[in-house]
Amino acid sequence: MRFRFSSKPSIGIAFIVSAMMIVPFMDAIAKLLSSRYPVLQIVWGRFFFHLLIVAPIALWRYGPSVFRVPRLTLQIGRGLFLMAATLCFFGAIRTIPLADAIALIFFDAVIIVLLSAFFFHEKVPVGRIIASLVGLGGVILVVQPGFGEFYWESLLALVAALFFALYFLSTRFLTGNTPPVVTLAWQGVGGFILMSLLAPIVWVMPSFLDLAMMAALGVIGAIGHLLLIRAFEYAEASLLAPFLYSEIIMQVVLGYWIFGDLPNDWAIGGIVVIIGVGIYLSINPRKGRNS
Numbered sequence: 001m002r003f004r005f006s007s008k009p010s011i012g013i014a015f016i017v018s019a020m021m022i023v024p025f026m027d028a029i030a031k032l033l034s035s036r037y038p039v040l041q042i043v044w045g046r047f048f049f050h051l052l053i054v055a056p057i058a059l060w061r062y063g064p065s066v067f068r069v070p071r072l073t074l075q076i077g078r079g080l081f082l083m084a085a086t087l088c089f090f091g092a093i094r095t096i097p098l099a100d101a102i103a104l105i106f107f108d109a110v111i112i113v114l115l116s117a118f119f120f121h122e123k124v125p126v127g128r129i130i131a132s133l134v135g136l137g138g139v140i141l142v143v144q145p146g147f148g149e150f151y152w153e154s155l156l157a158l159v160a161a162l163f164f165a166l167y168f169l170s171t172r173f174l175t176g177n178t179p180p181v182v183t184l185a186w187q188g189v190g191g192f193i194l195m196s197l198l199a200p201i202v203w204v205m206p207s208f209l210d211l212a213m214m215a216a217l218g219v220i221g222a223i224g225h226l227l228l229i230r231a232f233e234y235a236e237a238s239l240l241a242p243f244l245y246s247e248i249i250m251q252v253v254l255g256y257w258i259f260g261d262l263p264n265d266w267a268i269g270g271i272v273v274i275i276g277v278g279i280y281l282s283i284n285p286r287k288g289r290n291s
Helices: 009-033 039-068 071-092 097-103 110-120 125-142 151-176 180-186 189-201 209-229 239-259 267-284 285-289
Strands: none
Touching: 009 039, 009 071, 009 097, 009 209, 009 239, 039 125, 039 209, 071 097, 071 151, 071 180, 071 189, 097 125, 097 151, 097 239, 110 125, 110 151, 110 239, 125 239, 125 267, 151 189, 151 209, 180 189, 180 209, 239 267
């Protein structure tokens, strides 16, 4: 089971932007559930239903070869990075505003661009680094985080950014070695096992509706991360990283729809900046790779 990296940056960009439009729905559901259930139980639901949906599909398509994947330790470790990021982020948004947490976690894109050269020996043009920083500025304009009073939960969001950066980079390490659906199945194994051991300690019996919402966490997470994995088959990590900022567009929409938050003029300006960064990178990918 080996897949080759195909340099088609436009397709990679399309996949990662699609993922960023889907994943915010998972965050919104998790924030709604966090007022009624412990974070450990919510994270358990996210990984249990993820594995329940994806594992049968992987076994149906690839049979016993699913258990003979290369770099099994990295496969499981990648899933644990995602579990740690999810646990920290869900813990943060339970207390601090979603906008503050998003602003902190988006720092991972800058980490990814800077570390891509070290991990993958990619030549990261100065333009991409500048674009990442400009995109981060656009995110701050949109969310306008209130850092006047410090909350320790903000540290959880920063730790989540670190773990998600490691997850993002480990995905690139595995690109080409395993079919996407198999990689997607293995990324849920570590989180499911660990959360299944911890969740019973704080378990609260969910209603049918809330259980369905927990199932939705797994479905949305699986779809979003499948798109993320596919993105790495077509483009370099340093090129894809700035497009993580596109998630904020859907965050603004959901913030208004569910929590009644309306973007002001500063937020609109930030969205324009983010879109501008995306357009710049999408029309100049080949130039960036040749630098």
